[in-house]
Ligand SMILES: Nc1ncnc2c1ncn2[C@@H]1O[C@H](COP(=O)(O)OP(=O)(O)OP(=O)(O)O)[C@@H](O)[C@H]1O
């Protein structure tokens with residue numbers, strides 16, 4: 511287990527230490543909560559959880575990482591086992607889990623963020639603008655907790671832990687909001703620590719392909735394009751822009767599409783880059799479908815959407 515006490519000392523200023531010595535005050539409640547959450551997250555190999563999945567490289571580190579990220583969901587009777595890796599990306603890996611019988615489904619997908627996300631988080635300023643820090647289970651960490659804010663700003667290790675938690679908490683909250691609104695996304699089940707548990711698209715042989723990996727039938731293209739555009743509109747009505755939408759983040763299964771991968775989603779009410787992020791999403795979708803002969807003016811579609819959104823007409 512990591513020593514989180516060390517992190518505290520790392521970003522404690524001299525003035526704070528003096529004040530503490532004078533007042534002998536107990537740590538603020540929020541700080542205690544945050545520390546407890548972080549320690550809980552790094553617990554590993556509990557509850558007798560022994561996944562049958564074997565890392566292809568017999569990578570002990572990967573197995574420990576999976577066990578530590580998913581044993582809580584095993585204890586909570588959401589999953590019984592980890593079966594296969596779907597894909598290891600730059601920021602996260604997705605695994606197929608055998609669902610617990612009480613869920614009523616056969617499989618559940620687990621998206622586990624890797625620690626190296628720290629590197630790319632340095633470039634997330636544009637997406638984070640105006641966003642508050644979200645802890646586990648969507649609890650917002652108060653902006654007035656200056657020490658937490660400063661830690662995040664300076665990218666101390668404690669701050670990095672908070673940022674990664676914030677990123678994942680934000681993705682999960684977005685998934686819940688959009689699923690409720692009827693957007694075509696995998697059903698979100700739970701979030702904790704580095705993992706998001708959601709509906710698995712695919713079967714026992716293979717996971718659903720992303721749009722860029724398949725050839726659509728000529729008569730499928732237009733209805734699927736309309737469907738993606740309708741999804742963008744419903745998301746916007748919920749004050750959300752995906753902000754990394756492309757054929758790489760749209761799954762295709764049973765003739766239908768599901769949009770995935772929401773950590774960078776933005777709220778146009780507070781993010782000043784919203785119009786250009788929306789335009790880029792629409793542009794990429796139009797570009798992909800144009801190879802199937804779907805004719806659409808991306809700029810016009812994006813500006814129409816934005817105009818209706820601004821007028822409160824969506
Ligand atoms: N619910 C799901 N069911 C089946 N497969 C999924 C699911 N969610 C994600 N995947 C697969 O895992 C891959 C990575 O997921 P996602 O796009 O959310 O993460 P990422 O961090 O963006 O990874 P990458 O950098 O590879 O895009 C997807 O491209 C898709 O193939």
Ligand SMILES: [Mg+2]
Pocket residue numbers: 599758759771
């Ligand atoms: Mg992706």
